[in-house]
Amino acid sequence: MSTAAPTTTPLPAEWRDFFALTKPRVMSLVVFTGLAGLLAAPGSIHPVLGFTAVLCIAMGAGGAAALNQWWEADLDAKMKRTHQRPLPAGRMDRGDARDFGLVLSGFSVMIMGLAIHWLAAIILAISIVYYAVIYTMWLKPRTPQNIVIGGGAGAFPPLIGWIAVTGEITLMPVLLFAIIFIWTPPHFWALALFVKTDYAEAGIPMMPVVAGEKSTRRQVLAYSVLLLATAMVPWAIGETGPIYGISALVLSAIFVALSVPVGLRSSQPEDGMKPEKRLFAFSILYLFALFTALVIDRMVLA
Numbered sequence: 001m002s003t004a005a006p007t008t009t010p011l012p013a014e015w016r017d018f019f020a021l022t023k024p025r026v027m028s029l030v031v032f033t034g035l036a037g038l039l040a041a042p043g044s045i046h047p048v049l050g051f052t053a054v055l056c057i058a059m060g061a062g063g064a065a066a067l068n069q070w071w072e073a074d075l076d077a078k079m080k081r082t083h084q085r086p087l088p089a090g091r092m093d094r095g096d097a098r099d100f101g102l103v104l105s106g107f108s109v110m111i112m113g114l115a116i117h118w119l120a121a122i123i124l125a126i127s128i129v130y131y132a133v134i135y136t137m138w139l140k141p142r143t144p145q146n147i148v149i150g151g152g153a154g155a156f157p158p159l160i161g162w163i164a165v166t167g168e169i170t171l172m173p174v175l176l177f178a179i180i181f182i183w184t185p186p187h188f189w190a191l192a193l194f195v196k197t198d199y200a201e202a203g204i205p206m207m208p209v210v211a212g213e214k215s216t217r218r219q220v221l222a223y224s225v226l227l228l229a230t231a232m233v234p235w236a237i238g239e240t241g242p243i244y245g246i247s248a249l250v251l252s253a254i255f256v257a258l259s260v261p262v263g264l265r266s267s268q269p270e271d272g273m274k275p276e277k278r279l280f281a282f283s284i285l286y287l288f289a290l291f292t293a294l295v296i297d298r299m300v301l302a
């Protein structure tokens, strides 16, 4: 009787694939907003501890992204934009991705708690669970409001950076949370408008698929106007000076201006979705620039 040993051909995962699993391009902005929260907070933190806190945010975000891809491997295989990721492309074992995500997430929370502050560690843990479980496993496959509610996950990093320095939650870091929370729907729906068919084919109830293009376009515009109002609050209440205030006004006005053609036009444009692509690209620049202005402003004020 031949007892064939199970085939255990190792998958050719390299360090590059593990790195890709952390969604480094997206997470660079997540980490940047965390760093900005840390630098904008009142008081100071030893540079080594500050670096450690930002590293923990990066590890936590990367770990959560790995768990997201472990859960969505079959879904990612169905979409043109994602089918080359390490799991759907068959370069990595699914269990390895899960273990990598769990270890990275666990370490990030533990180090944050032991070396920096337990409140920062708790919020980091909440944001990891929010992205990997609440958004990825629960909201995303169920409701077109997935981005609106799930957007909370990506809004935590500046709050975490701030708490790493001050050890407490005050109004200003909550406002930073609110800015990213309101920014997320127009950021994502601009993209979803030009990759709509991908989501439809994968059976994901993203807003343009469920509510239609017209409704999504109106909502992009509405959130952009709301973003302008929200971004102005730190200046209006005297938490920042004119460097932030004027930057926020100009950047948010451009955001609204770019949202107008997206929000008001017909649902069957024939120009290759240029305004939608422009708005998506600007949304990323917007957050980088806004948080840079915030840090400069608060450093000048201090």
Ligand code: HEM
Residues within 6 Å of the ligand: 023, 025, 026, 027, 029, 030, 033, 081, 135, 146, 147, 150, 151, 153, 154, 155, 180, 184, 187, 188, 191, 284, 287
């Ligand atoms: C639930 C919330 C969010 C969703 C669903 C979402 C979705 C996406 C998607 C699908 C992409 C396309 C790129 C890719 O294929 O990975 C993207 C790109 C990007 N997102 Fe988001 N995003 C969200 C929140 C955020 C947050 C909070 C940040 C940062 C603060 C962010 C920063 C970026 C950046 C920098 C890119 C460009 C990456 C590149 O150049 O390839 N996103 N987002």
Ligand SMILES: CC(C)=CCC/C(C)=C/CC/C(C)=C/COP(=O)(O)OP(=O)(O)O
Residues within 6 Å of the ligand: 023, 026, 030, 057, 060, 061, 064, 068, 072, 082, 124, 127, 128, 131, 140, 153, 154, 155, 156, 157
């Ligand atoms: C500290 C911490 C845990 C931060 C988490 C930050 C966070 C939630 C970022 C969201 C970014 C993101 C890649 C969303 C993609 O949505 P998707 O996963 O639906 O996109 P996909 O279709 O490209 O997989």
